[in-house]
Amino acid sequence: xxxxxxxxxxxxxxxxxxxxxxEARTEARILVQHALGLTREQLILRSDSPVxxxxxxxxxxxxxxxxxxxxxxxxxxxxxxxGLSFQVTPAVLIPRPETEHLLEAVLAFSPPPAxxPPPAxxPPPAxxPPPAxxxxxxxxxxxxxxxxxPSPPSQRGTSDQPEGGTEWCEVGGGKKRGALLDIGTxxxxxxxxxxxxxxxxxxxxxxxxxxALDVARExxxxxxxxxxxxxxDLLAPLPPELCFEVIVSNPPYIAPxxxxxxxxxxxxxxxxxxxxxxxxxxxxLTLYRRLAAEAPARLVAGGLxxxxxxxxxxxxxxxxxxxxxxxxxxxxxxxxxxxRVVSGRKP
Ligand code: GLN
Numbered sequence: 001x002x003x004x005x006x007x008x009x010x011x012x013x014x015x016x017x018x019x020x021x022x023e024a025r026t027e028a029r030i031l032v033q034h035a036l037g038l039t040r041e042q043l044i045l046r047s048d049s050p051v052x053x054x055x056x057x058x059x060x061x062x063x064x065x066x067x068x069x070x071x072x073x074x075x076x077x078x079x080x081x082x083g084l085s086f087q088v089t090p091a092v093l094i095p096r097p098e099t100e101h102l103l104e105a106v107l108a109f110s111p112p113p114a115x116x117p118p119p120a121x122x123p124p125p126a127x128x129p130p131p132a133x134x135x136x137x138x139x140x141x142x143x144x145x146x147x148x149x150p151s152p153p154s155q156r157g158t159s160d161q162p163e164g165g166t167e168w169c170e171v172g173g174g175k176k177r178g179a180l181l182d183i184g185t186x187x188x189x190x191x192x193x194x195x196x197x198x199x200x201x202x203x204x205x206x207x208x209x210x211x212a213l214d215v216a217r218e219x220x221x222x223x224x225x226x227x228x229x230x231x232x233d234l235l236a237p238l239p240p241e242l243c244f245e246v247i248v249s250n251p252p253y254i255a256p257x258x259x260x261x262x263x264x265x266x267x268x269x270x271x272x273x274x275x276x277x278x279x280x281x282x283x284x285l286t287l288y289r290r291l292a293a294e295a296p297a298r299l300v301a302g303g304l305x306x307x308x309x310x311x312x313x314x315x316x317x318x319x320x321x322x323x324x325x326x327x328x329x330x331x332x333x334x335x336x337x338x339x340r341v342v343s344g345r346k347p
Contacts, residue, residue: 004047006056007032010063017067027072028063034076035059069264081189084196086219088187091211093274095189098308098334099250101341103193105306105332109343111178111245169243171300172202173228179204179242181298183234183249183291186274188216188227190248195225204228204244206237209273234287235294243303247295250308251287252276258284284310288317292324299346306343314339 001009010032014024033043035058065075073079073094078087081095082103088094172179178201182191185205195203205227207213213229220227230237256276259267266275279286288307295305305326309317314331321329326344334340 001051001056002047003032003043003049003051006051006059007043007047010059013063013067017069019066019069027066030072031062031066031075032059035062069268071265071269074269079187081187082193084189084193084223086187086189086192087215087222089211089215090269091209091271092187092215093250093270095187098340099190101332101334102248102250102306102308103190105341105343106180106194106246106248106304107197109246109304109306111302169298169300170241171243171245172204173239173242176200176202178202178246179244180246180248181205181235181238181244183247183295184208184251184274184287185216185229186212186250188219188229190250191216191227192219192223192225194248195220195227196223199225201245202228204230204238204242206230206232206234208233209271212271212274234290235298238298243298243300245300245302246304246306247291247299248306249287249291251291252278253284253287253308253310253313255282255284257281284313285316285320288313288320292320292326296324296326296346301346303346304343305346306341308340309342311338314342317342318344 007028010028011025014028015021019027029040029043032038033040036055038046062075066072071094073088074090077089078085079095080086082100086095178198180191180194180198180201180203182188182194182203182205185191185207188205191203191205194201203225205216206229207216208231210231213231216227217229220229252273252275254262254275254277259276262275276282277284277286288309291305291307299305305321307317318329318331321342321344324344325347327347329342329344331339332341332343
């Protein structure tokens, strides 16, 4: 059999398993490349070359798994997100392109001046870092790898912090200029990408699953960033004095009653803790209600709370944000025109 016939028969196997034709062709090609160690160009150039039984045996187990509707990303062990490749295992949700909109909402955000110290503790103006968008590149010194001048201690000081207040809470643990938290980090795709793009920001990430955090830690190492990972429920595992300029989350938002409508790839393979509203008979909004109740207290004034939402949930979540006292509540549409990101700022 020639390589092109081999590819055609693999495509047919996937189509027969119920995978739509266009995807079957692309995925068969990717699996053949993966099994035989070929680039796309080699696959084309060698289309008339014969395929032997040994090569067939390399592809077969992959084809069986995919025909069984196991997601391609689990078979390959990785998935691209925002231009980076992430390790994925069945312990984590597979990163989705929609989630890139959440990332963009964060990159477009200007951190509030309130993230700086209270007036009495301000260092002389010359020592202040210039105001910058959170997504702006680091100053040249640190980009060249030279050590940045240390922040004056007063900039991170907590001595003026009112008892029990969150107004002047310690921002991000005091290690970097800004602080960001990703709740329910899963593969770590959001936290690690943001840590990579925003080297001046201290990134924290929580997840309830230790197995997911193991994958997220691997991804942080893979991309050479340091993220403070903590295991636990939403904000519970964080030091109580910590506040953030940005809190993001892509929480499990599918109502359990919708499970029968999901593709088998999702329902039968992705972790249910990452997909479904955790409350029995939940409407999909349970974790947004909890985030509205718990997250604003952990934001600095002017800080951003941004979440991904499921189809049809944006208005309800925007309303939760308003009721929680957040301002500038905004809905961002995804490429399909579906309200996908809801954000708001703490006044
Ligand atoms: N934060 C991860 C992602 O966006 C995981 C989200 C989740 O498990 N619900 O892919």
